[in-house]
Amino acid sequence: MEKISILGVKETIYKEVLDNGLEVIMYPMKNVSDFSVKLTTKYGNDYVKFKHEGDSKWIETPFGVAHFLEHLTFHMDGYEAMDVITKDGNYSNAYTNSDCTTYVLSGTINYEKDLAFLLKYVFTPYYTSETVEKERGIIREEAKRSFDNVDNQFYYNCKKAIYKNNHHRDYVTGSVEDVDNITIDDITNAYNTFYKPSNMFLVICGSIDVDKSLDIIKSTLNEFDFKNEGKVVVEDVDEQVEVYKHESIIEDKVNIIKTSVSFKMPFSYFSSLKLSTRDLYRYLHFIFTINFGATSDFAIDIENNNIAPSSPSVYVEIEDNFFIGTIEITTNKDKEYIELLKKYISNISVDEQSIIRKRNSVIGNYIMHFDDSNDVNHDIGSDILMFGDYAPDEMEKLNNLDINMINKIIKLIDKNNYSIIKLVPKKK
Amino acid sequence: MKGKRVNMESKIIDKGSYKVHLIKNDKFKDIQMYIVMRMECSNDDYKVFAAFLGDFASSKYFNSNIERYRKEEELYDTKPSFNISHVGKLLELRIGMNFLNPKYVNEEFLNKAIEHLFMIINNPNYDDKCLEIVKGKLRNIRENIDTSLSSKSIENAINLGIPDSPLAKSFFCKEDVINNLSISDLNEGYNRIFKNANVHIYVAGDVDEKIVNIIDNNAKFNKNKVSDNFYHIEDVRKNVLKHHDFYDSNQSHIVVIYNILNNDKVNNIDLQIFDYILGDLSLSSKLIVNLRVKNSLCYNANSSYSKYSGILKIYTSVDNNNVDRALELINLSVEEMKNKITEEELLTAKNNIISECEDIDNNNASVLFNKINVDLYGYEDKDEVLSYLDKVSINDISKIFNNLKINTIYILGGGNNGKN
Numbered sequence: 001m002e003k004i005s006i007l008g009v010k011e012t013i014y015k016e017v018l019d020n021g022l023e024v025i026m027y028p029m030k031n032v033s034d035f036s037v038k039l040t041t042k043y044g045n046d047y048v049k050f051k052h053e054g055d056s057k058w059i060e061t062p063f064g065v066a067h068f069l070e071h072l073t074f075h076m077d078g079y080e081a082m083d084v085i086t087k088d089g090n091y092s093n094a095y096t097n098s099d100c101t102t103y104v105l106s107g108t109i110n111y112e113k114d115l116a117f118l119l120k121y122v123f124t125p126y127y128t129s130e131t132v133e134k135e136r137g138i139i140r141e142e143a144k145r146s147f148d149n150v151d152n153q154f155y156y157n158c159k160k161a162i163y164k165n166n167h168h169r170d171y172v173t174g175s176v177e178d179v180d181n182i183t184i185d186d187i188t189n190a191y192n193t194f195y196k197p198s199n200m201f202l203v204i205c206g207s208i209d210v211d212k213s214l215d216i217i218k219s220t221l222n223e224f225d226f227k228n229e230g231k232v233v234v235e236d237v238d239e240q241v242e243v244y245k246h247e248s249i250i251e252d253k254v255n256i257i258k259t260s261v262s263f264k265m266p267f268s269y270f271s272s273l274k275l276s277t278r279d280l281y282r283y284l285h286f287i288f289t290i291n292f293g294a295t296s297d298f299a300i301d302i303e304n305n306n307i308a309p310s311s312p313s314v315y316v317e318i319e320d321n322f323f324i325g326t327i328e329i330t331t332n333k334d335k336e337y338i339e340l341l342k343k344y345i346s347n348i349s350v351d352e353q354s355i356i357r358k359r360n361s362v363i364g365n366y367i368m369h370f371d372d373s374n375d376v377n378h379d380i381g382s383d384i385l386m387f388g389d390y391a392p393d394e395m396e397k398l399n400n401l402d403i404n405m406i407n408k409i410i411k412l413i414d415k416n417n418y419s420i421i422k423l424v425p426k427k428k
Numbered sequence: 429m430k431g432k433r434v435n436m437e438s439k440i441i442d443k444g445s446y447k448v449h450l451i452k453n454d455k456f457k458d459i460q461m462y463i464v465m466r467m468e469c470s471n472d473d474y475k476v477f478a479a480f481l482g483d484f485a486s487s488k489y490f491n492s493n494i495e496r497y498r499k500e501e502e503l504y505d506t507k508p509s510f511n512i513s514h515v516g517k518l519l520e521l522r523i524g525m526n527f528l529n530p531k532y533v534n535e536e537f538l539n540k541a542i543e544h545l546f547m548i549i550n551n552p553n554y555d556d557k558c559l560e561i562v563k564g565k566l567r568n569i570r571e572n573i574d575t576s577l578s579s580k581s582i583e584n585a586i587n588l589g590i591p592d593s594p595l596a597k598s599f600f601c602k603e604d605v606i607n608n609l610s611i612s613d614l615n616e617g618y619n620r621i622f623k624n625a626n627v628h629i630y631v632a633g634d635v636d637e638k639i640v641n642i643i644d645n646n647a648k649f650n651k652n653k654v655s656d657n658f659y660h661i662e663d664v665r666k667n668v669l670k671h672h673d674f675y676d677s678n679q680s681h682i683v684v685i686y687n688i689l690n691n692d693k694v695n696n697i698d699l700q701i702f703d704y705i706l707g708d709l710s711l712s713s714k715l716i717v718n719l720r721v722k723n724s725l726c727y728n729a730n731s732s733y734s735k736y737s738g739i740l741k742i743y744t745s746v747d748n749n750n751v752d753r754a755l756e757l758i759n760l761s762v763e764e765m766k767n768k769i770t771e772e773e774l775l776t777a778k779n780n781i782i783s784e785c786e787d788i789d790n791n792n793a794s795v796l797f798n799k800i801n802v803d804l805y806g807y808e809d810k811d812e813v814l815s816y817l818d819k820v821s822i823n824d825i826s827k828i829f830n831n832l833k834i835n836t837i838y839i840l841g842g843g844n845n846g847k848n
Contacts, residue, residue: 009457031455032790074711080721086710087772089779093710108786109779137724144678145727145745150575256571295501300494306557309485309564311494330568357501364504364528371456371791 001026001210008395009370013380014210020226021198024217025380025390027205029373035206036373037105037115038381039122042201043194044099045174046167046320049235050193058235059193061186063167064139064174067096068182069190071135072127073103081121090114098168098319100385106374108207115204115213116220123224125191127184136179143173150252154423157250158260158326161419164244165237168319196226203380206373239320241266243419251426257334258423261341263325269412273405278387281323282397283409284316288325290354291344298344307333307340318386334422345418348410352403359398366394436632436795441640445651446627448640449803451795457532459633460792461545463523464800465625466515466654473512473519474600475617478609479552480510480521481565486558488551493561499544504528506541508548514594515805516658516736521621523549526793529634538635539642546646554614562614563606570601577681581840582743585683589669589836594660594737626654630800632792659692662738665835672839680751680841684742684758686832691738694831695824696807697781697816699735702828704777706765707731707742712776714761715742723757725750736805740832748842755837766829769822778817785810 001014001024014026045067049060073094074081085092090107092114105118146152159168173179204213243264270280292298294311302308308331317324331337369375383390391397437452483493490496500507506527513520525545530537573579583599590596627649631639664687688694707715707730715729729744742762746754788798788810801807808816 033786034790080711082711086712087776087779089776089783091710108783108790134721134724138720138727141679141725141745141747142727144747148577148677148679252575254571254575256567295494295498300492303492303494303557303561306560309561309568311497330571331564357498360503361501361505364506367528367532368458368526371458373790 001214004392006370006392006395009367011370013390013392016214018197018218018221020221021196022217022221023201023384024214025201025203025384026208026210026213027203027373027376027380028208028210029206032371032373033207034108034373035106035111035204035208036377037118037202037204038102038377039118039202040100040102040200040381040385041194042100042199042385043190044097044101045170045172046098046237047190047194047234048167051233052193052229053231053233059189061190062174062178062181063170064172064178065182065186065190066101067172067174068135068139068179069187070094070096070101071139072131072187073122073125075126075131075135076121076124077126081117084117085114088114092118096172098172102381111208112212112216116216119217119220120223122195123221125188125195127187129184132184132187136182139173139179140176143171143176143179146171146173150254150423153252154250154258154260154421157248157423158262158419158421161245161248161421162243162262162264162324164240166239166320166322167237193232196229197221198226198228199232201381201384203377203384205377205380237320239322241268241417243417245419247420249422249424252423254423254425256330257332257425258328258330259334259337260326260328260421261338261418262327262421263413263418265323265325265413265417267321267323269414270409273408273412275405276387277318278383278391279397280409281316281318281386283401283406284323284325286355286358286401287348287350287406287410287413288314288316288327290350290358291348292327292341295357296344298340301340302329302337305336305340307331307337338420345415348413348415350403350406350410355401355403355406359401363395363398366398436789438799439637441637443640443644443647445649446629446647448643449628449630449799450635450637450640451630451632451792451799452635453632453792453795454634456633456792457529458526458792459529459538459631459635460796461525461542462630462796462800463549464628464630464804465521465523465621466518466804467621467625467652468655469514469517469519469594469597471597472616472620473514473597474605475613476519476521476621477512477598477600477617478562478566479554479614479617479621480512481562484508484510484548484552485561485565486553486555487548488553489547496548503537503541503544504533506544508545514597514737516594516660518654518658519621521625524793531634538639542639542642543646546648550646550648552615552618554611554618556611559609559611559614563609566601566606566609570603570606573599573601577675577677577679577840578743578745581681581683581838582741584673584840585685585741585836585838588671588838589685590662590739593662593739595734595739623650624652625649626652628800628804630796632795632799658736660737661691662687662835664689664833668834669836671836672842674843675841676843677841678748679745680748680839681745682743682751682754682758683836683838684755684834685836685838686740686742686762687835688733688735688738688740689831689833691735691831694735694828696735697813698820698824698828699733700781701774701777701820701825702765703731703733703740704780705769705773705825706761709773709776709780712773714764715744715758718757718761719744719746719754723753725754725757729758745841751839751842762829762832766826769826771822774820774822774825778820781813781817785813
């Protein structure tokens, strides 16, 4: 395996791409007895029209197939995969989002047995009309539960204001109607296209022996006959640069107004800078948190003017070819808040002192994540999904942030391309 | 196969008004510290909650909270956390701080981090601005409960079914309480716990007794005792309380509350195994098998318990038309605990507890949580748990069924139907 040193923390990760195409990353930890395993397929709710390269016919599915498939993957012939792992004293679960589905295994005992079993059950599709119908009822309840959840509804309404067409607008579970319409054929098509090692990666962190783990992975996967059908092509969704709605108001069962402001920043804004997506993301994170986060001058004004009891929460996401920078707050003084925010939006800037302070905070968390098998597994997996690989030089990059580059990025952000979404109490 | 075992050197230093427990290890990149302050609970506990709400919104040494947060960012994101809970009849304030091992920063860092913590907690500044922040945060808590039907159903079930339980004291965020809260209430809450609490400080990480001197230079605590008998004995209802609040929602949320009789005598580990088998074992628990796996009625169904408050609680959410069926299956699941526990279920529960035990030493926070539970709350230590698991039988677990008495069945949902 390729040995990669993580700069600044004296840690090492190991990487190998197997003959079948599966990318395997391992981070052995000396001082712990637990392990965290995540097997991810790059297939999420966004992918509703796809084919293999060279095929003339596209395959189309309803929304919610990736999530439905995640549920069905745990069914084996006559038993449940999750039961096997629970009986061994370990934890297993899975989650689906817009661009991936991840199968999780963690615990402290029976690692080797359950690692092999995780690979076995994910690569052993078993669908019958009985299991499909059984899961359909459960997923219907899961979907209804999420429709009753105010925060969940607000999240999707925000996406619907930002995007006109992009599939981040659509429920990961699918609507109840989608769930009712999903067929075994939809599920089989999706499985055959996306559940193959060349479209997946495996990250293992914790108390593990790297060589032994690799042997287990290889010998388990050797039992399967993976067909090489070529690269998967997913239909691009044409999405406009401008936010779909600059302002929208949603009514729900709330008493306090929730306001979210999201900047839509296509990668193309910054192409002249010749920076990697990772570098841009890091800089945008600093720009947004320094200007609007819990320690910003904006937050001081919010506190001093008694606009809200807590600072806004601020985060930057990558969704397809867009950076989305979001600022959220809960307050009934929403008009004052927006007025103040607009003032700060027109004056986005950073200074050396803020960068140093924010950098210290990021470094503190970065270093401490290496103590936790789940945290570091999450960091590696997120990097692979967002940037294609895991970078061992993050500390070096953090220590060499370039304020001139930050100022160039600030100039390129369209300060008017944002969407204001308010969740307000229902009129009685 | 069992995980690695690592010895950690443990030491107690008695400083008179408080004790410092040092658990020295050089396994991790952080240092974890908890100040555990305990006292008898009372009806005024909400004042203590309010005084330490969120991240303790006041300090004389900073002009604003933001100024304080900036200082914490400079200190590599070293910030205190404040957690208040009831453990039976006790009120516990746990002040936590997690910070980098100074070897990644510099020698002075340890001093600066600890000074920062005590500068905050020793110097509250409850003024009008702070009061408004606290009230705003309380209203946000109220809002979070009201907009989450699972939280709302649990709060309603506890307030209706067991209003005298310590568990009910945590649900104090009501509009009149918030509106009437005053600066003197906040001062009273702060002073009550700082004057009366029994204090233990726990530290885990690559530290030596130097840290005790730094703590002692900054700490200001009073010497107090706390009772060892902190079990709350809940009154048993003659008739089960059944209550349905109609609400316009896609699902109905069901909460069933049971008294655990003789909770002060029930074995900790037996109760943990009972809860695992009933409702806390992923897809293998009786509730999940009966409600989800066999009948596709729900996405989630679980049980949880508070030994010191003598309560076991079941929660699920189902289609509005399936409430009666779900209640039948909840009852069936509990009945199955009487005489239908299998060897396989017992083994699964044991394996999960073994796995939890092996996980204790995997980070400093978990090391301290376990140590605090053993030292202050009478839980068995890891070796005692593992050795007990060798001998526990199905009969030991089934017996817990006889200690359960149903108290409340609460339902939130079912559509408006013209009712409210």
